[in-house]
Amino acid sequence: MAKELTSKSYIDHHLTNLTCGKTESVGWTCDHNYYDEMGFMAFHVDSITISILLGVAFVALFKLIKLNPADQKPTRMQNFVEMCVEFVNENIKSIFGSTDNKLIGPLALTVLIWVFFMNLMDLIPVDFLPELTKQVSYASGIVDDPNDAYFKFVPTTDPNITLGMALGVFILTIFYSIKIKGLGGFIAELTLHPFGKFAIPFNFALEIMQLLAKPLSLGLRLFGNLYAGEMIFILIALLMFFQSAVFGVLGLGLHLLWALFHILVVSLQAFIFMVLTILYLSMAHETGDH
Amino acid sequence: MEQSVIYIGAGLMLGLGAIGSAVGLGVLGSKFMEGIARQPELRPFLLTNFFIVLALVEAIPIISMVFGLYLLFAV
Secondary structure (H helix, E strand, C coil): CCCCCCHHHHHHHHHCCCEEEEECCCEEECCHHHHHHHCCCEEEHHHHHHHHHHHHHHHHHHHHCCCCCCCCCCCHHHHHHHHHHHHHHHHHHHHHCCCCCCCHHHHHHHHHHHHHHHHHHHHCCCCHHHHHHHHHHHHCCCCCCHHHCCCCCCHHHCHHHHHHHHHHHHHHHHHHHHHHHHHHHHHHHHHHCCCCHHHHHHHHHHHHHHHHHHHHHHHHHHHHHHHHHHHHHHHHHHHHHHCCHHHHHHHHHHHHHHHHHHHHHHHHHHHHHHHHHHHHHHHHHCCCCC | CHHHHHHHHHHHHHHHHHHHHHHHHHHHHHHHHHHHHHCHHHHHHHHHHHHHHHHHHHHHHHHHHHHHHHHHHHC
């Protein structure tokens, strides 16, 4: 099933994940042709491995750096790590105020750096790694047709990853609001809020909608920005279809411009994800009526 | 017929999303400038909040742009 190279197949190739799943006919397979049969039991193997690798890299980076004692000159890595920790600490203090919650610091630091690392993968030129996987998997015989080798390198362009993290934050907010306010307090907050006791169904609808909008917008915002960035990179790469030097140079210039702008988007989205995580957790801790 | 409807839909998505984010950022930018003009020493504080609200305003238009581009090119 050799697909001839059209712009649509090029885009589709770069946007499909390497999914391995259980199918009735073939059992566990990573062949994309059985994608429809996989149904629920399908895993985006590429997003999972890349995000785990980046998580390990983050933990290793922050654990293994050489810490000079206070009287000596700090090493460069130590400065970077201290800068990140202070930045996170300052944001927590400004948003959260004082708190005895010991989870919020490490959680915010992890969210910031992990999401930042995942977003950074988007700055690698769009065709470099997929082409590499095509040749490697074709040469090693995993795939009989090079176009069947899919590998999406930016985990945050996969909605499962971003919505999964947003779900984690959502569960934490529910846990902490029940722990701080008690189940009764939490239910009261959901039903009594804007208009007091008599308009409970209306209050409940309003509060539930707001409660669900937070994680959904948190996850989709990160996904939307990174997916749009990836899509733009792919569309710029499509300029090379014209096989003419003018479009090639134009494509290169556009790619450079968009990469520079994308550096801002990458760091800003990681920062926003952290700030909103802290904000939602601080709102869960708030006991005064707002 | 089905293909042309998709193009109309994608065009609407991209256009309306762009209007939303343009107006939102215009208002945000003007208020930001006003805040700095009134109190220049607050600039760093205003700048971080400007970026926070910028990302919040951009969220929905970017998502509609993503779906628009996907419809336009990959459907």
